[in-house]
Amino acid sequence: MQKLLNTIQSPADLRKLTPEQLPQLAAELREFIIDIVSVKEGHLGASLGVVELTIALHYIFNTPDDLLVWDVGHQAYGHKILTERKDKFDTNRQWGGISGFPKRNESEYDTFGVGHSSTSISAALGMAIASKLKGEAEKNHIAVIGDASIASGMAFEGLNHAGVTDTNLLVILNDNAIGIDPSVGALKNYLTEVKEGRNPRQNNMIKSLNFDYIGPVDGHDINALLKELERLKNKKGPKFLHIITTKGKGLKKAEEDQVKYHAPGKFDKVTGEILPKTEDNLPPKxxxxxxxxxxxxxxxxxxxxxxxxxxxxxxxxxxxxxxxxxxxxxxxxxxxxxxxxxxxxxxxxxxxxxxxxxxxxxxxxxxxxxxxxxxxxxxxxxxxxxxxVGEDGATHHGIxxxxxxxxxxxxxxxxxxxxxxxxxxxxxxxxxxxxxxxxxYPRGRSESTEWQLPFEEIEIGKATELKKGNTVAILSTGTIGNNVTKAFDEVDNSSLFSHYHFGFIKPLDENTLHTIFKTHQTILTIEDGVIKGGFGSSISNFATENSYTHTIKHLGVPDSFIEHGKVSELQQYCGIDVKSLEEIFSAYEN
Missing domain, CATH: 3.40.50.970 (Thiamin diphosphate (ThDP)-binding fold, Pyr/PP domains)
Known part of the structure; x- marks a missing residue:
């Protein structure tokens, strides 16, 4: 039997299928996601949970003319595969590859860039209001949001505004009782009561916000989804579809341990078993x-x-x-x-x-x-x-x-x-x-396994001299200072360099700074953050305020948004990895 997914490059191809063929496509789409993510890693459970919804949305609505916004975007892998990115999905989250989140400059089907939660309703409402002002009242605008994200204040702000607008907006609540960790709070309890039929419909909080509420609907019943979406497609005003799904649907292990399989790393695509990593005797995260x-x-x-x-x-x-x-x-x-x-x-x-x-x-x-x-x-x-932070990219870097x-x-x-x-x-x-x-402090593992030592109080505002030299002072802050230390091992005349760790970015150790500027010719600052307004800028401000005229060079993250890739690749791009620092230090010797 020919695989249906092989015939689909875009939603236009998807719409050529009959409704009876869509369950087969859903199974193939799940298999495709599992095949790739088991080897290349990524966000698994969320995308498996919305396979039927993803197919139904692109089947019923005329995307990209109808505008679809995914909240956060963890769940958008199926969307990417169906929207002209199937053949490069294996580059997902890799340096130079496609993003793990919807991204406007990647595809016309990605109507809004996401990565942080709870933005979808406001964004889709903004699009709906704009469409109305442009005379495009027939255009549909759909926001897909999870039960964890809808509890955020921004989502409520969007709902509050949308309820008093005459716009063609559909909010779909993907209710699986979990975000990355299990959902919490009174709204989670309310949704549980609604799902179990214990909440009287006349006491529906969504209806009270002037939305046409439909649900709960089984989010894995593709025929039920097609029926509801077709009906809602032609209904005016703010609408709210509440669907129930299972995160990790289709992979037994992912259904059973939804926290671990949110982003499980490499795993066996048949059994679902996460492939063990050798973590014995490694420093702690x-x-x-x-x-x-x-x-x-x-x-x-x-x-x-x-x-x-x-x-x-x-x-x-x-x-x-x-x-x-x-x-x-x-x-x-x-x-x-x-x-x-x-x-x-x-x-x-x-x-x-x-x-x-x-x-x-x-x-x-x-x-x-x-x-x-x-x-x-x-x-x-x-x-x-x-x-x-690596593969999550520009929306998640803490720079x-x-x-x-x-x-x-x-x-x-x-x-x-x-x-x-x-x-x-x-x-x-x-x-x-x-x-x-x-x-x-950064993502990832630290430097030593010998860390649970007796506590020592740290003097507030005091810098630490790690290496004494006589010409160039290296001033670093945070764990990037370890790259500096490792780079010195490959530098012939390292006696040229002093190295100071400024744990305290504020307040700065001004006494030590005066000593540094009086005893060195050149100052080099290094940080794992943006150069503009960062630690190095504070050092330059100190120099200006105290009339020092030294040559000061700043290393860090340049004035641009950094894409996704391994942390080592991103540090190399920014020139703050060990090898780049070796080359910079060696240049001072010549």
Whole structure:
């Protein structure tokens, strides 16, 4: 039997099939996704769960003229395969390949670039209003959003506005009770009651927002989806379709362990078994250093609280949630709420560790300034995934935090060199700091297996001399300093170079800086973040303010959005990998 997927390059080809052929296509599409992701890695469970929905949407609606927006985009692999990218899907998330998320400059079918949650309803509503103003009232606009993402404040803002507009908008709730980790909160409980028929229809919160609510519908029954979408296609005004799906559908292991199979790495495509990695005697992940250290500290300090917005596994706050469930909170996809919740707790004398990925703290910038720093509340921000994060690409790199946090008064910013410093700054932060602090650390493994040593207090605002030289001063911050140390091993005349680790980006160690500028001819700054407004900019500002006229060169992330690829490839692109640093240092010898 000929494979139907082999005949499809675009939705126009898909629409040539009969409805009776679509279940076969769904099975083939699942098989194709599993085949590729089992070898090349990526986000698996979410895309498997929406295969029938993806086919039905492109079958019923006239994409790309009808505008389809996927929230976050973890679930869009089937969409990419059906929209002219099947033959290059094996390059997904690789350097030079297609993005793991919908991206406007990649395809006309990707109507809106995504990666962070809860943007789809606002974006699709904006498109719908624009279409109406342009006289294109017949055009359809569809937002597909998950039950974890719809609980975010921005999604509610979009629903609130959409309900009072006369626009051709369809919101599809893909309800599988899980985002990356299981969904939490009162809305999750409400949706569970609706699914189980325990919530009276007259008490429907979506209807109360003036949406035409339909559901719940089995999201794996392709005939039911076709029927509902065909009917909704010709119905005017804001509409809401509630579908029930299973994340990881079609791969037994992925259905059984939905957290692990969100992005499982390499696995056996037949059995689903994740292929083992040799992790014996490897240094710990930085996230685990955070999570395990926090448990240690919480045993000693009953005022310690942990907060994460929907990332207990990714941040390793799960360890504290298991050990002290009454003092560890997953607040769902709600970064703004997480920050202000932490601020409220801090006013009452609690010691709050607010763990948020660097890229996601961007979403709570006002709360950091207005609710924490302005009131000088000693919230401890733990910024996981700081720096270049790899295959998730431009939407997820944590490269802006130094630049966006640096101007905020009262805020201390610290970037540890290694796992020991991360452990010790976490300890130091709960000893009674008078200011809020942001601690930034990268994704991935640390430097040493010998890290669970007795705690040592870190002196606030003090830089560390790692190597003494006489001509060029290398000033680094954070774990990128380890690349500097490794590069020195290959440099012949390394006595030319001094190396200073500035764990504290703010406040800067000005006494040490004066010494550096008085004893060296050239200054080279290195950071795993944007050069514009970053650590190096602070050093240049210091030089200007103190009338130093040295040659200062900055290395870091250039003034552009960095795409997806392995961290090693991205560091090489930015010129901050070990090999690039060797070449730069060697040039100073000649």
């Amino acid at each position: 930085y996230q685990d250093v955070f999570g395990l250290t926090l448990v240690e500290l919480a045993k000693q300090n009953e005022k310690i609280i942990g907060i994460t917005p929907a990332m207990p596994s990714g941040s390793s706050l799960k360890f504290m949630m298991e050990a002290f469930p009454e003092r560890a909170f997953d607040v769902g996809i709600a970064e703004q709420h997480a920050v202000t919740l932490a601020a409220g707790m801090a006013t009452q004398g609690m010691t709050v560790y607010c763990n948020i990925y660097s890229t996601f703290l961007q979403r709570a910038y006002d709360q950091v300034i207005h609710d924490v720093a302005l009131q000088n509340l000693p919230v401890i921000f733990c910024l996981d995934r700081a720096g270049l 802006f935090d130094i630049a966006y946090l640096n101007p905020i008064p009262n805020l201390i910013i610290f970037a540890p060199l290694n796992e020991k410093e991360l452990r010790n700054i976490l300890y130091t932060a709960q000893l009674g700091l008078e200011h809020p602090i942001a601690i930034r």
